[in-house]
Every structure is written in structure tokens, then in C-alpha cells.
Amino acid sequence: MALVSHNSETRIVLGIESSCDETAVALVDANRTIIAQRIASQEKEHAPYGGVVPEIAARAHAERLAPMIEAVMQDADMALADVHAIAATAGPGLIGGVMVGLVSGKALAMAADKPLIAINHLEGHALSPRLADGELAFPYLLLLVSGGHCQILSVEGVGQYRRLATTIDDALGEAFDKTAKILGLGYPGGPAVEKLAREGDAKKVPLPRPLKGSKEPHFSFAGLKSAVLRAHNSGDHAPADIAASFQQASIDCLIDRLSKAIKDYTRDHPPFPALVVAGGVAANQGVRGALEGLAAQHNMRFVAPPMALCTDNAAMIGWAGCERLAQDPDFAGDPLDIKARPRWPLDPNAEAVRGAGVKA
Numbered sequence: 081m082a083l084v085s086h087n088s089e090t091r092i093v094l095g096i097e098s099s100c101d102e103t104a105v106a107l108v109d110a111n112r113t114i115i116a117q118r119i120a121s122q123e124k125e126h127a128p129y130g131g132v133v134p135e136i137a138a139r140a141h142a143e144r145l146a147p148m149i150e151a152v153m154q155d156a157d158m159a160l161a162d163v164h165a166i167a168a169t170a171g172p173g174l175i176g177g178v179m180v181g182l183v184s185g186k187a188l189a190m191a192a193d194k195p196l197i198a199i200n201h202l203e204g205h206a207l208s209p210r211l212a213d214g215e216l217a218f219p220y221l222l223l224l225v226s227g228g229h230c231q232i233l234s235v236e237g238v239g240q241y242r243r244l245a246t247t248i249d250d251a252l253g254e255a256f257d258k259t260a261k262i263l264g265l266g267y268p269g270g271p272a273v274e275k276l277a278r279e280g281d282a283k284k285v286p287l288p289r290p291l292k293g294s295k296e297p298h299f300s301f302a303g304l305k306s307a308v309l310r311a312h313n314s315g316d317h318a319p320a321d322i323a324a325s326f327q328q329a330s331i332d333c334l335i336d337r338l339s340k341a342i343k344d345y346t347r348d349h350p351p352f353p354a355l356v357v358a359g360g361v362a363a364n365q366g367v368r369g370a371l372e373g374l375a376a377q378h379n380m381r382f383v384a385p386p387m388a389l390c391t392d393n394a395a396m397i398g399w400a401g402c403e404r405l406a407q408d409p410d411f412a413g414d415p416l417d418i419k420a421r422p423r424w425p426l427d428p429n430a431e432a433v434r435g436a437g438v439k440a
């Protein structure tokens with residue numbers, strides 16, 4: 081780390097992310113500059129198992145995190161003294177990994193006498209579009225689609241998230257990953273399914289659109305995944321057609337449920353100015369295109385962060401820290417004995433639904 085101290089007026093936050101299979105560290109400032117960042121993916125470690133193995137993930141985070149923090153500080157030519165706060169993911173996620181990142185954050189905060197900001201990983205995703213887009217004001221309608229979540233949220237301010245819908249079983253990213261596994265495409269599945277889908281015909285394989293048209297606001301993807309397995313096992317369909325049909329069915333569900341959320345919400349609220357997407361599945365071009373169309377239909381601005389901010393990263397964690405500091409400039413930090421939380425709903429008032437919120 082550099083010994084010289086930068087005299088910056090702009091608040092700089094060191095972000096740490098370790099809740100799943102990416103070890104990530106970033107320095108972000110309140111002017112939306114990602115000063116430096118590093119991401120180490122654990123794809124190679126988990127690939128032989130076809131999914132993330134929690135013990136392997138925790139060990140890999142523990143091995144990599146300290147040298148990565150050091151490297152990011154060096155990349156930025158900064159010392160910890162230049163940083164205003166340390167923001168670390170404190171959940172939800174795989175508990176071993178979350179603990180590695182949170183304990184590192186606590187240690188740095190203690191050693192450098194800086195505030196520790198414990199960030200909800202989902203809040204990182206929810207606010208990441210504001211890191212990419214300085215014009216994006218509250219409130220906005222957010223579709224948060226990742227490997228562990230599929231939620232529609234009304235983002236009303238920093239710390240103010242109202243869940244309008246969630247999945248009652250699998251997350252959409254999980255359904256992409258399982259489809260990839262069924263089709264023998266390996267891990268991680270989302271990008272592989274998207275790539276194969278480009279070569280297929282989305283009309284060839286009849287697949288269900290679970291909960292489409294339903295009065296309840298939620299999502300369901302478990303039945304779709306089982307239908308993919310049946311289609312594959314029947315031997316009647318080319319993998320590319322299954323991939324394309326699965327992706328189209330997923331998109332139809334997203335659009336149907338979002339249309340309902342917009343309709344229900346605008347019955348007693350002014351319309352949302354913007355539709356925003358975040359989380360790993362937001363990297364999917366088909367999903368983005370469909371959401372853009374929906375936003376246009378409703379005269380909403382469509383905001384999707386760049387791909388690198390959609391999948392797990394530490395810039396969004398550092399940025400969530402910046403947002404928390406901007407909201408309360410006197411914030412002295414979270415207590416250093418704060419616990420890692422494998423489960424941590426963004427909207428604590430949201431009703432529990434069957435099976436949802438189990439994974440990160």
C-alpha cells in the first residue's frame with residue numbers, strides 16, 4: 081500500500097464482496113468513479129461440481145482476499161488513510177464466504193480506525209444502477225434477477241425497498257444454471273444458455289409460463305425447469321431449441337409479472353419514471369431487450385447497468401457504502417460485532433412466501 085496520503089474531499093469507500101463465488105474488492109468514490117477494482121472468479125474451482133460448493137468458496141475467498149485488497153490499494157496508489165469507510169457484504173449469501181469478507185472488513189476498519197458499513201448484497205445490486213447512471217433518481221421499479229433471487233422492488237430511497245413480488249420457488253438465474261446442467265453446458269450456466277439459445281428456435285419446444293396471468297404477483301420457475309428436463313429426456317428436441325424456448329418462456333414470465341406489478345402499483349401511486357434491472361441475469365441480452373420494450377410501452381426510462389456491474393462485484397458494495405454515507409454524513413459505522421447473515425431480506429416487512437429467499 082502507498083505510504084503517501086491523498087487529500088481528497090470526495091468520500092472514498094473500499095468495498096469487499098465474498099457472498100458467493102466471486103472474490104471482489106473495489107475502491108469507489110461518491111462521484112461515481114470506480115478508482116480501482118479486482119474480481120477473482122472461482123469458476124474453475126466449482127466447475128467440476130456443476131455448481132458452487134460452499135466450503136471450496138469460503139477457502140478460496142480466504143486465500144485471495146487479503147492479497148486482492150493489497151493489490152487494489154496499490155492499483156489506486158492509495159493508503160487506507162485515504163479511505164473514508166470500509167463497506168463489506170454482510171449477507172445474504174453462503175455464510176462461510178460472507179464471514180471471510182466481513183471479518184476482513186472489520187479488521188481493516190479497526191486497524192485504520194474507519195467506519196465499517198455492513199452491506200446487504202441485494203442492496204448492492206439494487207443501488208448499482210445509480211453508480212452507472214447519475215440521473216437515476218428514486219423511486220424506480222427494480223427487477224432484481226440473480227442466481228438466488230427474482231424480485232420486483234419499489235426502490236424508494238437508500239434503505240427503503242418495498243418488495244412487490246418474489247419467486248415462490250427457484251430464482252431465474254438458478255433456472256438458467258439448471259437448464260445449462262440438463263443440457264450439459266457446464267457452469268456457470270446463464271451465459272452458456274444465452275449463447276446456445278441464439279442458434280435455436282424459441283417456438284420449437286412447448287414450455288409452460290408458470291403463474292402467467294395469475295392474480296398473485298409472484299414468480300415461479302421450478303415447473304419450467306422440470307419441463308426443460310422432460311423436453312430434454314424425450315430426445316425429441318435439439319438442445320439449442322430447448323435453450324431458446326426456455327429463455328423465451330423465462331422472458332414471457334418476467335414481462336407478464338412486471339406488467340402486472342406496474343398495473344397494480346399505478347392504481348394508487350404515480351407511475352414509476354424508470355424501469356431498472358440488476359443482478360446477474362440482467363447480463364442477458366434477450367432479457368434486456370424485452371425489458372426495454374416494456375419500459376417504452378409504459379413511457380418509462382429503461383436503465384440497465386453495464387454487464388460488469390450486473391454480476392457480483394465489489395464496486396456495487398463500495399457504492400452502497402457511498403450512498404449510506406451520503407444519506408447520513410455523520411454515520412459512525414455499524415458495530416464491529418455485527419454478525420454475518422446468511423438470510424437477510426431487503427424488505428423486512430414483505431410477507432414470507434413458499435420456498436422463497438432460501439439462497440443468496
Ligand code: KG4
Nearest residue numbers: 226227228253270271360361363364391392
Ligand atoms: O448476481 P449474480 O452474479 O450472483 C448472485 O448474487 O446470484 O448472478 C449470477 C446468476 C447466475 O445464475 C448466472 O447463471 C446468471 O446470473 N447469469 C445469466 C447470464 N449471466 C449470468 N443468466 C442469463 N443470461 C446471462 N447472460
Ligand code: ZN
Nearest residue numbers: 205226391392
Ligand atoms: Zn449477486
